[in-house]
Amino acid sequence: MPTVFVSTELANLIEPILLRHRARPDRLVQILREVQEVADFISDETAAWLAERLRISYAQVKSTRDFYAFFYRENRGRYRILFSDNITDRMAGNQALFEHMLKRLRLEPGKVSDDGLVSVDYTSCTGMCDQGPAILVNNRTITRMTPRRVDEICDLVRGKVPLSQWPAEFFVVEDNIHRADMLLGTPHEPGKAVHAAIARGRDGMLGEMKLSNLRGRGGAGFTTAVKWDACRNANGDTRYIVCNADEGEPGTFKDRVLLQSYAGRVFEGMAIAAYVVGASQGFLYLRGEYLYLLPQLEAYLAGMRSAGLLGRSIGGVAGFDFDIEIHLGAGAYVCGEETALIESLEGKAGRPRVRPPFPVTSGYMGQPTVVNNVETLSKVTEIAIHGGAWYEAIGTKQSTGTKILSVSGDCERPGLYEYAFGVRIAQVLEDCGAQEAIAVQISGASGVCLSEREFGRRIAFEDVPTAGSFMIFGKQRDMFEVARNFSHFFAHESCGFCTPCRVGTSLLKNIMDKIADGRGTQYEMNELLRLQQVLKPGSHCGLGQTAGNAVADTVQKFRPAYERRLAETDFVPAFDLDAALARARELTGRDDAAAHLGEEA
Amino acid sequence: MNAPLTPRKLRVATASLSGCFGCHMSFLDIDERLLELAALVDFDRSPITDIKHCSQRCDVALVEGGVCNAENVHVLRELRANSKMVVALGACAVNGGLPAQRNHLDVGQCLQQVYRTPDGSTAIPNDPELPLLLDKVYPINEIVRVDYFLPGCPPSGDTIWKFMTDLLTGRTPRIEHPLLKFD
Numbered sequence: 093m094p095t096v097f098v099s100t101e102l103a104n105l106i107e108p109i110l111l112r113h114r115a116r117p118d119r120l121v122q123i124l125r126e127v128q129e130v131a132d133f134i135s136d137e138t139a140a141w142l143a144e145r146l147r148i149s150y151a152q153v154k155s156t157r158d159f160y161a162f163f164y165r166e167n168r169g170r171y172r173i174l175f176s177d178n179i180t181d182r183m184a185g186n187q188a189l190f191e192h193m194l195k196r197l198r199l200e201p202g203k204v205s206d207d208g209l210v211s212v213d214y215t216s217c218t219g220m221c222d223q224g225p226a227i228l229v230n231n232r233t234i235t236r237m238t239p240r241r242v243d244e245i246c247d248l249v250r251g252k253v254p255l256s257q258w259p260a261e262f263f264v265v266e267d268n269i270h271r272a273d274m275l276l277g278t279p280h281e282p283g284k285a286v287h288a289a290i291a292r293g294r295d296g297m298l299g300e301m302k303l304s305n306l307r308g309r310g311g312a313g314f315t316t317a318v319k320w321d322a323c324r325n326a327n328g329d330t331r332y333i334v335c336n337a338d339e340g341e342p343g344t345f346k347d348r349v350l351l352q353s354y355a356g357r358v359f360e361g362m363a364i365a366a367y368v369v370g371a372s373q374g375f376l377y378l379r380g381e382y383l384y385l386l387p388q389l390e391a392y393l394a395g396m397r398s399a400g401l402l403g404r405s406i407g408g409v410a411g412f413d414f415d416i417e418i419h420l421g422a423g424a425y426v427c428g429e430e431t432a433l434i435e436s437l438e439g440k441a442g443r444p445r446v447r448p449p450f451p452v453t454s455g456y457m458g459q460p461t462v463v464n465n466v467e468t469l470s471k472v473t474e475i476a477i478h479g480g481a482w483y484e485a486i487g488t489k490q491s492t493g494t495k496i497l498s499v500s501g502d503c504e505r506p507g508l509y510e511y512a513f514g515v516r517i518a519q520v521l522e523d524c525g526a527q528e529a530i531a532v533q534i535s536g537a538s539g540v541c542l543s544e545r546e547f548g549r550r551i552a553f554e555d556v557p558t559a560g561s562f563m564i565f566g567k568q569r570d571m572f573e574v575a576r577n578f579s580h581f582f583a584h585e586s587c588g589f590c591t592p593c594r595v596g597t598s599l600l601k602n603i604m605d606k607i608a609d610g611r612g613t614q615y616e617m618n619e620l621l622r623l624q625q626v627l628k629p630g631s632h633c634g635l636g637q638t639a640g641n642a643v644a645d646t647v648q649k650f651r652p653a654y655e656r657r658l659a660e661t662d663f664v665p666a667f668d669l670d671a672a673l674a675r676a677r678e679l680t681g682r683d684d685a686a687a688h689l690g691e692e693a
Numbered sequence: 694m695n696a697p698l699t700p701r702k703l704r705v706a707t708a709s710l711s712g713c714f715g716c717h718m719s720f721l722d723i724d725e726r727l728l729e730l731a732a733l734v735d736f737d738r739s740p741i742t743d744i745k746h747c748s749q750r751c752d753v754a755l756v757e758g759g760v761c762n763a764e765n766v767h768v769l770r771e772l773r774a775n776s777k778m779v780v781a782l783g784a785c786a787v788n789g790g791l792p793a794q795r796n797h798l799d800v801g802q803c804l805q806q807v808y809r810t811p812d813g814s815t816a817i818p819n820d821p822e823l824p825l826l827l828d829k830v831y832p833i834n835e836i837v838r839v840d841y842f843l844p845g846c847p848p849s850g851d852t853i854w855k856f857m858t859d860l861l862t863g864r865t866p867r868i869e870h871p872l873l874k875f876d
């Protein structure tokens with residue numbers, strides 16, 4: 093263990109943070125986030141000091157710090173710039189901008205400048221796919237990057253201008269709502285939904301939820317009323333409502349818009365859930381990439397408190413006490429998985445738990461917990477106001493209501509499109525102005541890749557289910573590169589808990605890179621599909637189970653994109669064997685024939 | 694193991710690359726079944742026969758050890774070129790195993806440390822007879838195409854026997870529990 097020492101200056105910065113969190117170890121993730129904000133990074137010494145102050149082991153602090161991509165052990169600069177690296181950012185030219193910035197700042201990727209001022213690196217999708225390429229500077233979002241904007245940012249960094257003084261237009265995040273239906277197109281009357289729910293009573297509201305047949309919008313499509321009912325009936329002292337705003341699935345950004353412009357509905361949906369199941373505490377787990385939303389969300393919550401929509405005896409109902417607290421994530425896609433999310437809320441590394449028990453019986457702090465997606469919760473307000481029967485009439489039999497799609501990629505009008513369930517892919521493509529699409533990736537990197545022949549299929553749990561991501565690829569795109577980008581995403585995001593996923597995602601990535609290098613053969617093609625057979629049944633959580641989907645889909649539907657890269661031999665190593673002898677040649681001073689290796693035997 | 698055995702003899706090559714010979718010892722550990730096996734296979738290039746190069750095309754090459762130097766590459770390539778089937782025998786061949794522990798070190802630093810003389814200078818030999826080290830120790834499937842993997846350090850004699858008898862009887866080799874249980 094390192095020495096427990098921090099400077100007085102640093103201690104003075106950290107003490108108020110500890111005080112605010114009452115030095116509670118279960119707040120560790122939030123504490124680390126705030127410490128990093130004031131200290132730029134969390135050194136081993138700082139970690140050891142925090143461990144002592146929180147009365148937990150150093151290993152606990154260290155393992156939590158090291159788990160999250162946005163926590164740094166070493167100085168990464170006062171300006172930490174991360175380029176969003178989703179395939180949509182790539183298609184918008186992020187790599188050239190990245191190179192340009194490195195050159196201007198004379199930096200190596202991921203390495204801090206000699207003066208300790210700045211570092212530039214890549215990060216997973218930041219949820220700005222309709223207005224990319226996007227970057228994060230100290231976790232603050234900047235959209236619509238151009239070479240000019242790169243230059244401006246380099247000047248600001250070199251001039252050491254504080255982030256708070258950068259031009260406001262950098263930080264503009266647009267909603268881009270292009271098709272509004274019942275959720276996005278209806279004005280919000282604060283309090284109306286909560287009061288409507290109260291008027292229906294706890295049982296009455298649950299009854300309406302059952303009638304509505306509302307299903308979760310976070311991916312799995314579980315029936316919301318069943319979840320709530322199970323939580324309500326579970327044994328426990330305290331019940332919790334968690335809103336999952338981790339939105340890490342590449343290509344998804346609808347929750348960001350809901351929180352930016354429809355927060356009232358999300359929070360009222362949480363309050364209604366609390367009313368029905370008897371919960372007293374709520375959490376919004378907001379992905380770290382959406383830090384910019386925090387002040388306005390806090391302000392919104394304060395407003396709800398003064399309006400009597402949060403706090404004690406909400407709506408004058410004795411015993412309806414409920415409040416909401418916001419926790420921030422720190423750059424881990426897996427924390428969108430509900431049990432990993434709960435671990436993170438408890439201040440730990442976000443590794444998925446073994447299920448069962450499910451969160452409804454044993455969730456946050458081992459207590460009954462409802463975890464619902466942002467969109468699911470906002471739909472609850474519609475059911476409270478209009479009733480379940482009305483709601484059930486919209487959409488298809490098994491997929492009631494509307495669904496918001498986050499449309500990005502090759503189309504004229506990327507943004508949000510809300511449709512009644514059952515809409516055909518071709519209809520969406522027409523509405524957003526996608527002229528020559530060859531493929532659509534539905535539901536993100538973990539979802540399904542549809543080719544032109546399947547554009548007649550429908551968005552619905554019965555046919556093509558989706559968490560909302562809708563990435564379009566035009567005829568100029570190379571679907572191999574799309575799948576390769578996703579394979580990198582999963583290798584980076586695997587939490588490492590189970591071997592099939594930890595090793596499998598890396599092997600998948602390596603093979604995709606090998607094929608990209610022109611060193612792949614039929615052998616690698618077989619290996620890709622074999623790995624999928626290991627990942628799917630062998631992985632502990634949904635991340636590993638779906639990590640091979642995009643590769644398997646594109647191998648099946650876009651095989652020529654792979655085959656034109658294959659070498660026509662039996663096998664080629666992934667690397668240059670002769671180059672692998674170079675270091676030993678240098679040290680021995682040898683250059684004889686035996687000190688070299690040719691390509692073939 | 695009383696499965697019907699085919700009359701045609703299988704031609705088998707074996708080699709130890711960057712390994713400890715433990716996998717070969719384990720092969721010998723099939724004990725008296727060696728006699729049964731000897732009636733069914735011919736050994737070609739192998740430390741068992743001391744034949745230095747493949748004399749003809751083989752059916753199976755059993756390869757122990759990872760690939761740590763230029764000579765390992767040549768041996769492995771010869772086996773691949775002369776065998777219908779290459780089998781990675783044991784953890785070193787499958788993953789790099791124990792020798793791959795050096796992979797997180799720079800090979801140059803390794804050489805400097807190992808050939809340090811008492812007076813503190815280094816004398817790294819430059820004899821062409823000595824195979825030159827690769828930057829890392831590689832599993833054999835990163836150098837050539839591999840058909841089967843037998844994990845274990847070493848795979849037990851029973852595992853090797855099961856594998857060989859599956860081949861001899863024309864079955865797809867299949868190693869299952871408890872032969873794949875290592876703790």
Ligand SMILES: Cc1cc2nc3c(=O)[nH]c(=O)nc-3n(C[C@H](O)[C@H](O)[C@H](O)COP(=O)(O)O)c2cc1C
Pocket residue numbers: 307308309310311312313314316336337338339340341425426427428429430431463464465466468469633634635
């Ligand atoms: C790797 C992984 C990532 C996930 N990410 C999210 C996410 O970002 N947002 C979300 O709402 N659900 C996500 N989920 C699904 C959640 O586990 C959970 O099913 C969902 O939040 C339940 O809410 P719902 O019933 O309202 O859909 C993810 C699941 C997995 C396996």
Ligand code: SF4
Pocket residue numbers: 426443444585586587588589590591593594631632633634635636637
């Ligand atoms: S499948 Fe991957 S992300 Fe999920 S628990 Fe296993 S290693 Fe972690």
Ligand code: SF4
Pocket residue numbers: 711712713714715716757758782783784785786790791845846847848
């Ligand atoms: S796998 Fe084990 S027994 Fe076989 S060569 Fe390697 S170290 Fe030796």
